[in-house]
Amino acid sequence: MRRERRKVVGAEPVGPYTLLRVEQGGLDAGIPGQFFMLEAPGRVLPRPMSVCLADAGELVFLIDPIGPGTRALCQLSQRDSLHVLGPLGNGFDLDVDRPLLVGGGIGIAPLPFLSQRLGRPPAILGFRSEHHAEAAALLPGAEVCIEPTYVTTLLPEERHDVLACGPEPMLAALRTLVPDAQLAWEAPMACGYGACYGCAVELDGELRRLCVEGPVLAGAA
Ligand code: FES
Numbered sequence: 001m002r003r004e005r006r007k008v009v010g011a012e013p014v015g016p017y018t019l020l021r022v023e024q025g026g027l028d029a030g031i032p033g034q035f036f037m038l039e040a041p042g043r044v045l046p047r048p049m050s051v052c053l054a055d056a057g058e059l060v061f062l063i064d065p066i067g068p069g070t071r072a073l074c075q076l077s078q079r080d081s082l083h084v085l086g087p088l089g090n091g092f093d094l095d096v097d098r099p100l101l102v103g104g105g106i107g108i109a110p111l112p113f114l115s116q117r118l119g120r121p122p123a124i125l126g127f128r129s130e131h132h133a134e135a136a137a138l139l140p141g142a143e144v145c146i147e148p149t150y151v152t153t154l155l156p157e158e159r160h161d162v163l164a165c166g167p168e169p170m171l172a173a174l175r176t177l178v179p180d181a182q183l184a185w186e187a188p189m190a191c192g193y194g195a196c197y198g199c200a201v202e203l204d205g206e207l208r209r210l211c212v213e214g215p216v217l218a219g220a221a
Pocket of ligand 1: 191193
């Protein structure tokens with residue numbers, strides 16, 4: 001894990017999201033599902049982001065501008081640099097026989113990198129609108145649905161090793177339908193390395209710090 005100042009290579013809109021491209025330099029891209037803390041200049045709190053793509057000397061992050069911190073990251077341009085700390089947390093277990101990627105909304109962020117590492121397995125994605133679904137272009141060949149259709153309705157009948165990231169209700173539904181699914185949970189994170197408990201969530205009556213125990217947890221864990 002390293003904290004480094006890195007130059008922004010570019011920022012492009014993808015539907016309502018922004019694809020932020022950062023010089024990789026000596027940073028290890030990590031395992032898909034791990035995350036980096038990104039700190040926009042002048043912002044106090046860094047934001048956790050999983051790597052969306054690691055290509056050609058760049059780390060690429062898909063960001064949803066939902067608050068001041070994420071909006072500041074989306075507004076960065078080639079003139080800027082930012083602090084990057086990572087890779088942090090636990091990523092997906094890539095030792096799977098029959099992977100199926102499942103993503104919902106901004107939860108598709110780690111899936112292009114995961115798909116690259118797993119040799120482009122099938123993927124099913126759910127979005128809240130056509131505009132949000134423009135991000136499906138990051139995973140060519142994925143099957144896509146838009147609300148009110150939910151991504152769980154696209155689950156094939158035959159058994160797959162499900163690797164998923166998305167909003168909590170989607171992950172909760174998957175835990176029931178596919179008990180051994182690997183699920184990447186989202187949580188607000190202040191430190192990113194276990195010190196603040198800002199990311200603690202209650203799962204089956206137990207408090208889990210997602211930054212150190214997750215973000216990827218086995219569904220039945
Ligand atoms: Fe601080 Fe997890 S983000 S303990």
